[in-house]
Every structure is written in structure tokens, then in C-alpha cells.
Amino acid sequence: MSKEEFEQRWARKSLREMLSTVEKRVGKLEESMEDTKELNNVLGGSIEDLREQSRDFVTMTENYFCAKGIMDDAVKVNIASMFLTDIVLL
Template identity: 75%
Template sequence: MSKEEFEQRWARKSLREMLLAVKERVGKLEKSIEDAKGSDNALRESIEDLREQSRDFVTLIENYFHAKGIVDDAVKANTFSMFLTDIALL
């Protein structure tokens, strides 16, 4: 085997090893991307749930003010402040 043939085989072997390493890294990257997509979807669902809970809470408070006949914004702010204080003390 000539020196040139040896160098070509060595270069091919080295290229195969590099290609395998790149393929392995690409596989890991694809898995990481899929994991990130799953986390992103879960986060979006959590945010949507929080939005819905917030809307429900605001509706609850508005219904309370309506039931009590509270129309003045200053009274609403004071009442809501006391409500939050009571919750914090629980």
C-alpha cells in the first residue's frame, strides 16, 4: 500500500467518524427540539388556563359588586382591597 493510498483510507475513515459524530449530534438536537416543543405547548396551555381563571375571577368580583349594588369605583376599590387582605390573612 502506497503512502497516498494510506492517506486516502485514513481520510475516508476520519470523514466517516466525523459524519457519524455529526449525525449523532443532529439526532440529539432533534430530540432537544421536540422536548422544547412539548414544553412550549405545556406552557401555552398553562398560560391559557391562567387567563381563563383570571377572567372567571374578574367576573366573580363584578357579579359580587352588582349583587351588593356597589357602583362607585372608589367603593369598589376599597371593597376589593379588603377582599384581597382577607384572602392574604387566610
């Protein structure tokens, strides 16, 4: 075997090894992307739940103010602040 043939075989083997390494890394990357997509779906659902809870809180608060006849925005802010502070302290 000549030196040139040896170098060509060595280069092919090296290329095969590099290709194999790249294929493994691509496989890991694809798995990671799938995991990320699943996590994104879960987080998206959680965010939507929080939006709905926020809307419900605002609606409940507006109904409370209407029932109590509270029209002054400063009073509304004060009452809402106290309510939220009480919740945090629980």
C-alpha cells in the same frame, strides 16, 4: 501502499467519524426538540387555564360590585386589593 493512498484513507475514515458524530448530535437535537414541543403544549394549556381563571375572577368581582351597588372605582380597587391580600395570606 503509498503515502498519498494512506492519507486519502485516513481522511475518509476521519470524515466518516465526523459524519457519525454529526448524525448522533442531530439525533439528540431532534429528541430535544420533541421534548420542547411537548413541554410547550403543556405550558400552553396551563397558560390558557390561568387566563380562564383570571376572566372568571374579574367576572365574579364585577358581579359582586354590581350586587352590592358599588360604583366608585377607588372603592372597587380597595376591596379587590383586600380580597387578594387575604388570599395571599391564606
